[in-house]
Amino acid sequence: MNDKTRRLIQRLTLTPYSVWAVLFIVVPLLFVAYYAFTDQNFRFTFDNISRFFTATSVVDNGETTREVHTYLVIFMRSLKLAVISTAVCLLMGYPLAYIMARASERTQSVLLTLIMIPMWMNFLIRTYAWMTILQDTGILNGFLSALHLGRIHIIGTESAVVIGMVYDYFPYMVLPIYSIMAKLDVKLLEAASDLGCPGLSVLRRVIWPLSIPGVLSGITMVLIPSISTFYISQKLGNGKFFLIGDAIEGQYTANNLHFAAAIAFILMVILLVCMALMQKLANRRLVAA
Template identity: 60%
Template sequence: MKTAVKNRDGRGVSLLRRIAAAPHVAWSVLFVVVPLIFVAYYSFTDREFSFTLDNIAAFFTPRYLQILWRSVKLALLATGFCLLIGYPAAYFIARADAKKQKILIMLIMLPMWMNFLIRTYAWMVILQDKGIFNSVLLSLGLKPLKLMYNEGAVVLGMVYDYLPYMIMPIYSVMLKLDPRLVEAASDLGCNGFQVLRKVVVPQSVPGVISGIMMVFVPSISTFYISQKLGGGTFLLIGDVIENQYTANNLHMAAAISLVLMILLLAGMFVMNRFADDGAEGGLIP
């Protein structure tokens, strides 16, 4: 039958098959690969487009390294908190009955689709000097606290904005977890904690890894959260890129982007060594 198809219409079919992806491939080269080459090109040139290492060298000075370290630290903290809150949440949602599960997942996704500018700003309303939290403190006869413009507020903003990105992939691997494995483990004498440690956690590693990446990447590169909740009292790497862009200092913006990208690539490479296959645990359940 196959040869029959080939004889009659095979050429047409294979032509369509061959060219179907062509527009996308051309597009990806032109608007994904080439722009990344431009990042490298701008990084290693000055305003006259002659070769220079100054931009890259400027990055490896105490000022920028300190900013980089702070960005890594805050993004790691945010990722850690997201995992701490998101993992149990995903676990319990996956164990809820089917109807309830659908509603719960919808509720987790709802804030995810709300603009993060709004979600970040909502925390400003709560944490401001004369905000809701402090007015509650005042009415209880306590002293108002300085809650904003510090690293803690920025981490809180990151956790709040990106928590759904941690829950969703972990939830989707938890769904695939065979309940018989859990039963077998408890039948064979594991207690609840042992079942978790020996069966559930190892099986959920791919989801955890994609969750970590999906929270860490936007956290380390944010500039809005730090601008608003950090109040510009300290800079993160995203802030510096944005500042250089607004100052029309495109070559420096490119150099910092390049360094950030290479660091993230290295990080992902290490993470992928932990996960055997990254195929599971996508954002799409």
């Protein structure tokens, strides 16, 4: 094959995708920045960005009223709930991934399928199922009162939102950790215990460090959708718990596209910084190990 045909093939195969990627991946992101920094008449302005940091609203909790930074509070709440959900997923998922990786081949494939079935159901349906369970007149309360245990009010609280996030994104935590652990060399673990390393230390000094890449990708795969969700908070938070995704969606429905773009822009920048930091941390740990 001469160079001319090679170059022609490359151009023919690569051009459609490159053009597509520029037009529909890169340019739309530039539009987010463009809308974020312009007003209704597309004149340059910082107003949208500064509104995010300075807008205030009054919180009335019955007795006292106080002024808070509307969007900063929303952002911190999203971050808090997303971090809690990610931590819960990790605590629940890590042991499961470990158990799966140590099971027989047949059990592994059965468990894998079982974990993936809920993932294949739309997350709207999954969230909705929890709404029917957690409602004041729902199954959980029906169950509790049948046992004469009284009722609990959980729908519309932050806990309900966390439950929804954990349920929806749990598989995204288990699968990457499992796929790393399944590849771990058993001889390595045997060597560690043969050399006198007690069980728990094997976990801490051998298995955990080696599974960090899986843990990190699990964390990003849970943290990112849960920090930006809006359906879960609408259904399980009773609309009271405004998250950053709700703010973007609300501005979109109210047709305030410029402010919606500004919030999206800020979210994107923060996530990029976080991810760069995490990558750096992971690299340093790998070098240290």
